Amino acid sequence: MPKESDIIRADELTFEYITDESAAGGKAIDSVSFTVKRGSFTAIIGRNGSGKSTLAKNMNALLFPTGGKLWVDGYDTSNEEYLWDIRRCAAMVFQNPDNQLVSTIVEDDVAFGPENLGITPGKIRDRVDEALKDVGMYEFRKKAPHLLSGGQKQRIAIAGAMAMHPDCIIMDEPTAMLDPKGRSAVLNIAHKLHRRGMTIVLITHFMEEAATADDVIIMDGGHIVMKGTPEEVFSRADELRAINLDIPIAVRLAEHIRAAGIDLPKSIVTEDELADFILKRTETHDKGQ
Ligand SMILES: Nc1ncnc2c1ncn2[C@@H]1O[C@H](COP(=O)(O)OP(=O)(O)OP(=O)(O)O)[C@@H](O)[C@H]1O
Ligand SMILES: [Mg+2]
Numbered sequence: 001m002p003k004e005s006d007i008i009r010a011d012e013l014t015f016e017y018i019t020d021e022s023a024a025g026g027k028a029i030d031s032v033s034f035t036v037k038r039g040s041f042t043a044i045i046g047r048n049g050s051g052k053s054t055l056a057k058n059m060n061a062l063l064f065p066t067g068g069k070l071w072v073d074g075y076d077t078s079n080e081e082y083l084w085d086i087r088r089c090a091a092m093v094f095q096n097p098d099n100q101l102v103s104t105i106v107e108d109d110v111a112f113g114p115e116n117l118g119i120t121p122g123k124i125r126d127r128v129d130e131a132l133k134d135v136g137m138y139e140f141r142k143k144a145p146h147l148l149s150g151g152q153k154q155r156i157a158i159a160g161a162m163a164m165h166p167d168c169i170i171m172d173e174p175t176a177m178l179d180p181k182g183r184s185a186v187l188n189i190a191h192k193l194h195r196r197g198m199t200i201v202l203i204t205h206f207m208e209e210a211a212t213a214d215d216v217i218i219m220d221g222g223h224i225v226m227k228g229t230p231e232e233v234f235s236r237a238d239e240l241r242a243i244n245l246d247i248p249i250a251v252r253l254a255e256h257i258r259a260a261g262i263d264l265p266k267s268i269v270t271e272d273e274l275a276d277f278i279l280k281r282t283e284t285h286d287k288g289q
Pocket of ligand 2: 053054172
């Protein structure tokens with residue numbers, strides 16, 4: 001059967017936490033519809049409490065819709081029969097690496113996911129080695145996770161997800177607790193996996209990270225308030241400010257440069273793009289002299 005081109009599809013998905021026996025907790029996700037294209041790199045951004053983690057947990061069948069529908073790889077997540085198909089397809093990486101490393105030795109930790117999937121020990125060995133090499137942590141395989149830096153631990157968590165051979169990795173603010181070096185290592189790994197064909201869903205507070213995605217979804221108060229390419233979304237800087245979101249540095253700088261009368265394309269959203277544009281312009285200018 002051919003795979004659907006949308007690996008994740010939500011149709012008026014709603015999720016409400018029930019906080020005690022009688023009172024409903026309000027809708028953490030309120031009737032959202034969207035798709036994630038197979039093989040894409042999708043960033044989800046939104047301020048605290050906007051529903052991003054709730055959405056991620058629904059995509060991994062850790063929570064089940066209380067309204068609407070969500071499909072992962074064509075599997076309806078509200079049908080518990082598909083739980084393991086969904087978790088095999090979409091692996092999760094969480095914000096706090098300490099909460100997701102369960103073993104005292106790195107390689108045992110990475111083996112944990114495939115063990116749960118019932119993979120044979122010989123195959124697990126291969127998968128663990130391969131995943132650790134992918135995240136550049138193979139030489140740390142015999143070490144104790146608690147001796148590693150936050151960024152290294154998060155790379156182990158990603159290796160654990162990779163070892164399940166998922167089609168998609170959902171990362172819920174994987175860089176939030178990391179220093180700049182750890183952050184860029186994790187973002188680079190996400191992009192490396194994406195180049196290899198893996199679907200990446202990256203939830204992040206860092207606009208610079210979102211600017212490197214193919215598609216961006218912006219949440220506010222349980223709703224999707226914007227979606228599109230980084231160019232489409234970040235060129236609407238005033239609307240982003242209105243919902244208290246940051247603007248990528250490159251977009252802010254471009255606004256300043258434009259205000260000074262220099263014509264800059266609206267498509268510039270990353271620092272690399274801005275630097276390229278300025279360099280090309282300088283070269284043309286120099287040649288003209
Ligand atoms: N276990 C829970 N029980 C009750 N309400 C919850 C629970 N978890 C989250 N909520 C509420 O659901 C809403 C969405 O929370 P969620 O954690 O999904 O937001 P978020 O966008 O991930 O926020 P953050 O950026 O802080 O991680 C918030 O109003 C939050 O208070
Ligand atoms: Mg969250």
